[in-house]
Amino acid sequence: xFDTLSDRLENVFSGLRSKGRLTDADIDATAxxxxxxxxxxxxxxxxxKAFIASVKERSKGAEVSKALNPAQQVIKxxxxxxxNILGGETRRLQFAxxxxxxxxxxxxxxxxxxxxxGKLGKWLKAQGHSPMLVACDLQxxxxxxxxxxxxxxxxxxxxxPEPGNGVGDPVSVALNSIENAKHAMHDVVVVDTAGxxxxxxxxxxxxxxxRDAVQPNEILFVIDAMIGQDAINTAQAFRDGVGFxxxxxxxxxxxxxxxAALSVRHxxxxxxxxxxxxxxxxxxxxxxxxxMASRILGMGDMLTLIEQA
Amino acid sequence: xxxxxxxxAVISKEQLDExxxxxxxxxxxxxDVGVAATTHIVEQxxxxxxxxxxxxxxxxxxxxxxxxxxxxxxEMDRTVRSKSTDGKPAIVMVVGVNGTGKTxxxxxxARVLVGDGNTVLMGAADTFRAAAADQLQTWxxxxxxxxxxxxxxxxxxxxxxxxxxxxxxxxxxxxxxxxAGRLHTKIGLMDELGKVGRVIAKxxxxxxxxxxLDATTGQNGVVQAKVFTEVVDITGVVLTxxxxxxxxxxxxxxxxxxxxPVKLVxxxxxxxxxxxxxxxxxxxxxxxxx
Ligand SMILES: Nc1nc2c(ncn2[C@@H]2O[C@H](COP(=O)(O)OP(=O)(O)OP(=O)(O)O)[C@@H](O)[C@H]2O)c(=O)[nH]1
Ligand SMILES: Nc1nc2c(ncn2[C@@H]2O[C@H](COP(=O)(O)OP(=O)(O)OP(=O)(O)O)[C@@H](O)[C@H]2O)c(=O)[nH]1
Ligand SMILES: [Mg+2]
Ligand SMILES: [Mg+2]
Numbered sequence: 001x002f003d004t005l006s007d008r009l010e011n012v013f014s015g016l017r018s019k020g021r022l023t024d025a026d027i028d029a030t031a032x033x034x035x036x037x038x039x040x041x042x043x044x045x046x047x048x049k050a051f052i053a054s055v056k057e058r059s060k061g062a063e064v065s066k067a068l069n070p071a072q073q074v075i076k077x078x079x080x081x082x083x084n085i086l087g088g089e090t091r092r093l094q095f096a097x098x099x100x101x102x103x104x105x106x107x108x109x110x111x112x113x114x115x116x117x118g119k120l121g122k123w124l125k126a127q128g129h130s131p132m133l134v135a136c137d138l139q140x141x142x143x144x145x146x147x148x149x150x151x152x153x154x155x156x157x158x159x160x161p162e163p164g165n166g167v168g169d170p171v172s173v174a175l176n177s178i179e180n181a182k183h184a185m186h187d188v189v190v191v192d193t194a195g196x197x198x199x200x201x202x203x204x205x206x207x208x209x210x211r212d213a214v215q216p217n218e219i220l221f222v223i224d225a226m227i228g229q230d231a232i233n234t235a236q237a238f239r240d241g242v243g244f245x246x247x248x249x250x251x252x253x254x255x256x257x258x259x260a261a262l263s264v265r266h267x268x269x270x271x272x273x274x275x276x277x278x279x280x281x282x283x284x285x286x287x288x289x290x291x292m293a294s295r296i297l298g299m300g301d302m303l304t305l306i307e308q309a
Numbered sequence: 310x311x312x313x314x315x316x317x318a319v320i321s322k323e324q325l326d327e328x329x330x331x332x333x334x335x336x337x338x339x340x341d342v343g344v345a346a347t348t349h350i351v352e353q354x355x356x357x358x359x360x361x362x363x364x365x366x367x368x369x370x371x372x373x374x375x376x377x378x379x380x381x382x383x384e385m386d387r388t389v390r391s392k393s394t395d396g397k398p399a400i401v402m403v404v405g406v407n408g409t410g411k412t413x414x415x416x417x418x419a420r421v422l423v424g425d426g427n428t429v430l431m432g433a434a435d436t437f438r439a440a441a442a443d444q445l446q447t448w449x450x451x452x453x454x455x456x457x458x459x460x461x462x463x464x465x466x467x468x469x470x471x472x473x474x475x476x477x478x479x480x481x482x483x484x485x486x487x488x489a490g491r492l493h494t495k496i497g498l499m500d501e502l503g504k505v506g507r508v509i510a511k512x513x514x515x516x517x518x519x520x521x522l523d524a525t526t527g528q529n530g531v532v533q534a535k536v537f538t539e540v541v542d543i544t545g546v547v548l549t550x551x552x553x554x555x556x557x558x559x560x561x562x563x564x565x566x567x568x569x570p571v572k573l574v575x576x577x578x579x580x581x582x583x584x585x586x587x588x589x590x591x592x593x594x595x596x597x598x599x
Contacts, residue, residue, distance in 0.1 A: 039344050042527030045335055108525065109550060109578070110408025114439075140578070141416075141447035142440045149439035165447055197553035224408070228341040228527025230555035237554070251407060254492040256529035279407065279438070 008033045009071040022070050027059045030074040034297075041257035041296045044232035047266045055081055079293055085265055086272065087289035093273070094217050094245075099187040100132075100178065102214045106207055106242050107222035108234060109195030112250035112276055114143060116222055117192045118150030119276065119284040124188050125156055132186035134177040135160035136170040136210055137194040147192050154281055157186065170194070170206060174213040189214070198237025207242040219244040220273070223260055225252045231260035232267055239268045249292075250276035253283065257296050325358070329366050333373060340558035340595045341527055346565075350376055374592050380561050381588040385570040389545065390516040391422055391483045397513050398430070398476040398484045402469075404502060404541060405521035406533055407490030410549035410575050412441065414521055415487045416448025417575070417583035423452060427482035432472025433458040434465040434505055435489035445487050451580055465489065465501065466508040473512045493536035503540040517544050519572070524550045524557035534563045543567055548586065549575030556595045 009030060031052050038048045058077050068076065095101045103120065105113040117133050124131040133151045135158060137143035144164035151158035159177045162168025174191060181189045191214055196203035211219065221244035223231065238244055247264055252275045261272055272287045330351065337347040354369070354376055363369050393399035401418070403411045412435070419429045431454055435441035442458040449456040457475050459468035469486050476484035488505060491498035509515055520543045522530055537543055546564065548557050551574050560571050571586040 036344050039338060040528050042341075042529070045339050108553065110410065110523065112408065140444075141412075141451075142443040145440035145443045146438075153439070197550070199554050224523075224525070226406070226523075226527060226529045227525045228530075228555070228559065229339045230341070230525045230553070233554045234525070251492065253494070254406070254529065255494050255532060256527065259527070 008037065009075065022059055022062055022073060024060070026070045027056055027074065030059075030071060031056055034074070034078055037297055038259060038262075041259035041298070042228045042231070042263075043259035043296065044229050044263040044266075047232065047263045050266070051081065051085075051262070075297075078297065082262065082293035082296065083289050086261060086292050091271055091273070095188075096217050100181045101188045102178070102191065102216040102218075103188065104191045104193065104211060104214060104216040104219045104242075105222055106193055106219060106238060106244060107195060108197060108224070108227075109140075111195060111222045111224050112248075113137075113195065113222045114146050114150060114192050115279065115281075116220075116248060116250065116274075116276055116284075117147060117190050118154045118156075118281050120190050121151060121156035122154035122281045123284060124190075125154065129188045130186050131156050131188040131190055132177070132181050132184065133158045134174065134189060134191045135162070135164065136174050136177075136191050138162055138164040138168040138170050138173070139166065139194040141165055143192070143194065150281065157184070171209040171213050174210040178214055191216070198234040198241070204237070204241035211242050218246055220246050220248050221264070221270070222248045222250055222276075223264060225249050225258040225260060226254060226256040227260045231263040235264040235267050239270075244268070244270055246271055246273040248272070248274045248276060249287065253277040257298060258292065259296050261292050262296060324364060325366065325369060329369060330355070332366075333369065336596060337558065340556035341530075342558035342595075343528055343531075343562055346380075346562050350380065370596065374589075374596060377561070377592045377595065378588045381564060381591070382570065383588045387545070387570050387572045387586055389418070389519075389572055391427060393513075393516055395513060398473070398481045399516040400473060400476075400484050400486065400509055400513065401517040401519065402486040402488065402506065402509070402515055402541070403519050403521060403547075404488050404537055404543075405490060406492050406523075409490065409521045409523040409526075410547075411435075411490065411521045412444050412448065412487050413578065414519070414547050414549060414573070414575060414583065415445060415485045416452055417580055418573070419448070419454045419485055420452040420580045421583060422483055423454060428479075429454045429483045429485060430472065430476045430479065430481045431456045432469050432476075432484060432486045434469040434472070434486050436461065436463045436465050436468060437489045441487075441489065448580075466505045469505050470508045470511070473509050477512060493533045499536065499540050502537075506541045515542070518542055519545050519547050520567075521547045521549060522557075522560065522563065523555075524548055525553065525555040526557075526559055528559065530559035531562050531566055534567050538567055543569055545569055545572035547571070547573045547575065551594070552576045552582070557591070558595055560591075 121131045135144045135147045275285045277283045422429050433442035433445045446456045457472040518541050576582040
């Protein structure tokens, strides 16, 4: 078994010299290996298929540079396509013309929403904003307490009028939070919501209710970097349900390749805005498409070589 | 497409073509079975179907289902060891990466055990994550089980030690130990988990260590399982969040890698949403469209 795509491709092309132009056989052999690498990186199958088709198209007739062997040539194309899809038009958070700016967090159970609320709070505060966190997860045991603790750690106010654990209506908390924020001069409101699966209609409807109550400027879809093929179904369900304007990839401090980034981007077109990289409130960064591309393909060194060629 | 596939089943064909095989393979890949395991299973199936003269996609699907059930070693013992023979409580420890459903599983498992007439105590050895002990406490109240907790940021091993000690002195049947989520790549945190296990063992051996795996997990699940096995003696897997759209196919490789069975499945956030793992039922879900 070969660990990385670079190893695999080196193997495919070992003994093969650059022939000036990529043959169809070269491209097919490379495409097979890339397909495996993408699947092992948890890129969703339909996305893999579409991606391979477009890479093949681009590779056909591509001139082989003197410096690169055919494998490197295709990898270069693959990498460019990946960065292209992952990066797109990267953009910053959209702020409201008249405050408060509202950021709504949504995602599956355990994805990292509540932790992200704390991270965003701390980050926004450091940038001179006066954020407020809103406890709209009244479902999961002690989600409210958890948000209060991270709010305290972040040094940010938390609006939590209901105890949760099944008590209170998240939509009315959401509604009241905006008036409260205006009154207390908070210019950004971050709304934490309960985790929900993509196929739970009732819970998705609740998220829509919260959304309509706060009219968010941004809806961030938080997704665990360890997720597999289901990323595509879930992303579609959230897109068609509550909707979202940006993506946050969480738990990137692990060793999952994070192919979900590609899947989600491919099916929804929404940009990946932030990376969550740990349990502590500072473990948070804006998203870097190039790093993600080489992470998905596991081809670190080879890219450096290609860049130098 | 589901429509196309449905049609295929109606017009039972005389011969299987490459598209049928590809459909099958795609089905497995999309359930997170993984490239290596999928290739292996499909290859075996090809041989078998040749021998048996399989002609229709329907027959093929049944053959595949059998193959998958077989891959899950249906003969394995899947009972949770919640009773001990040494006169002391059985210790069940719950471990896994962040957010998979450990605390929830503790609560649901306590509920099942109490329902079976056992006395249970829970230990909140997650002293790191915000409000983790409160969360377990709420579950304890829900299912009528006491929770032993330490001061905030306390040493998790010492909380686990105290919980087991208390369990012994109260003479309960089972002590459930909830631990903090940790990524398997964090060496310090993995060492800490090993220490929790060793400190409990000063009282008595642990009967059951359950690795909680989220059904949405992709190929990383296998690495997680391997690394956790290196620090604690995993005796069973719990597959959570099977009520969502994810199929959980990664457990096929995980079970083979670990040599320990999937014992329980999580089917929701309610207190009764825990069920024994049934290989046949799991496989039917895995092969179901959509
Ligand atoms: N290692 C790591 N852990 C994280 C990260 N983000 C969150 N976590 C952990 O993942 C677990 C779940 O995080 P939460 O913030 O509670 O997730 P959530 O989406 O609010 O969960 P629910 O409210 O239950 O749906 C906790 O143990 C967090 O500490 C991250 O970027 N890296
Ligand atoms: N839909 C569904 N949600 C579940 C299931 N099990 C747990 N959850 C939810 O997943 C989220 C995380 O569950 P926890 O029990 O807090 O997970 P954990 O592994 O203890 O998390 P950390 O301690 O932060 O690592 C919560 O929102 C739970 O309600 C399940 O089987 N199905
Ligand atoms: Mg939460
Ligand atoms: Mg927990």
